[in-house]
Amino acid sequence: MKAIDNFFQCSLQKAAGFVFAVSVSFALLTSFASAQGVVLRLQDSDGEPVVEAVMELLSDSASSSTSTALQEVEIDQRDKEFIPSVTTVVAGGSASFPNSDDILHHVYSFSPAKTFDTPLYGSDLDSQYREVFDVPGVIEIGCNIHDWMLAYIYVGQSELMAISDEQGVVSLTGMAPGSYTLRVWHSRLDAPQNYMEQEVIIEAGRTAELEMTIELARDRRVRRAPSANRKRYR
Template sequence: MTTFATYVITLLCLLLPTMGYCYDLVSEVKDGEGALVENAVITATPLSGEIKKPEKNLTAEIDQIDKTFVDFVTPIMVGTTLVFPNSDKIRHQVYSFSEAKKFEIPLYPPGQGRATPVTFDKPGVVVLGCNIHDWMKAYVYVVETPFFAKTGKNGKATIKDIPPGQYKIEVWHPYIKKSSATVKQPVNIGKESDMKVDFVIDVKKALTVRRAPGSIGGGVYP
């Protein structure tokens, strides 16, 4: 899903004609067996280290539908504020014990804006859970660059409107194995041959709580 941030970047690109053309970077992610990998996040970080701070407050949302976090993976730029609407008819709780952002939103009722928005101010992986539904899980991938995209079911992600220049392209996935090669650099954005960067990563089985059929209960599922 295209995030709100992407639109912002696109806008930036249009507003800065001095930088000339912006380019789209396409990535395809497969696992070791050639299967397309969904929910992988591709990031492009300028090697120059110059990152323009967004002019507006960035926001994003993670909904809760049928006792599931939607989306499962949400890449955001540092400083983004996440809102947690509740589309279910029951209350939910959201917590994170992750170093990048520890927080807890106590049980809150269904509807929009009933939970305090949370601003993610440190890069890193934040795992979200719900303390009354063991199987509910979501990943917030907080990155420092505004250039990122998430692979869809077709394993493809497109980072739009990247200004030309030298970049470090990285891949991340909630279940990525450490052995995987995750970085490709330098990638010359603007150079025709560099505009498609593919990754092959190793994905491990997730240790998670499986939701039992009928949506009640669960068990640890290797």
């Protein structure tokens, strides 16, 4: 009952506890290499690798590299799923949502970072709908027809971001040596706005190897509608 009473507070407390835990488990294993970089190995509390987590290095100095051209990414809709399910884009960049299915989709977002919705559209009108994401943040996109379709667009401040692979490993290289804030985001990361941060110092010519254990919230997703598995509606 105690846990229930503090049901709403507990997520905050858990998050705080978690930040502490992460800082403890932060093992700075640096090694010398030709160029400096960061390798982060992510695992959950069960020791399983955490995939599709985004790592972003936020430069503490104001002068970050902004010379890159506006980024354009593509989020395909195939077999009533968004592919990929997690995409990164630098602020100012844009994303298009081609429709590879033979039925119509209706993409929308109510995320504060970018609210939009497209009309219903099919495959003949591909890449006609392109949305520009100016504000850094996470945009959750869904399809109004297919409730289970869900994808995340992580709008970062710079290009210093990457997505963890099947082994839960995410790495970045080529950044200027210095002090950074390392931000880890995951859709189920049990923290406010699903991210947490840690200061990290990048030394020249060395690759910082980090390991991090994060706690994932319950993966409550909408199941695919049964009809989607039936031939007659395809």
